[in-house]
Amino acid sequence: MTKKEFDKNIYRVPSLRNVECTYPYFHDGSAKTLEEAVRKMAYHNLGIELETQEVRLIVKFLKTLTGELPKYEK
Numbered sequence: 205m206t207k208k209e210f211d212k213n214i215y216r217v218p219s220l221r222n223v224e225c226t227y228p229y230f231h232d233g234s235a236k237t238l239e240e241a242v243r244k245m246a247y248h249n250l251g252i253e254l255e256t257q258e259v260r261l262i263v264k265f266l267k268t269l270t271g272e273l274p275k276y277e278k
Contacts (some may be wrong), residue, residue, distance in 0.1 A: 222269045238263050 228234070229241035242262050246254045254262070 218271050220266060222270050222273060224267045224274055238266060242266075 207229065224238060228236050229238070230244075235241035235244055239259050242259050243254060246252050
């Protein structure tokens with residue numbers, strides 16, 4: 205957060221890397237699946253309802269962004 209007036213109402217969008225592995229989705233965990241998250245984002249951000257095949261193709265693409273998750277030491 206820069207506290208500059210120009211940056212007001214600007215927020216960082218998280219990376220889509222490994223998005224397949226980071227469920228549940230959204231700040232409140234309200235989308236349990238990637239398919240549900242894609243449908244909600246299309247509706248709320250673009251005002252459109254996607255066809256089932258469109259959702260499948262988008263999810264298929266998002267899954268290509270999955271790689272090895274980093275190992276965290278406890």
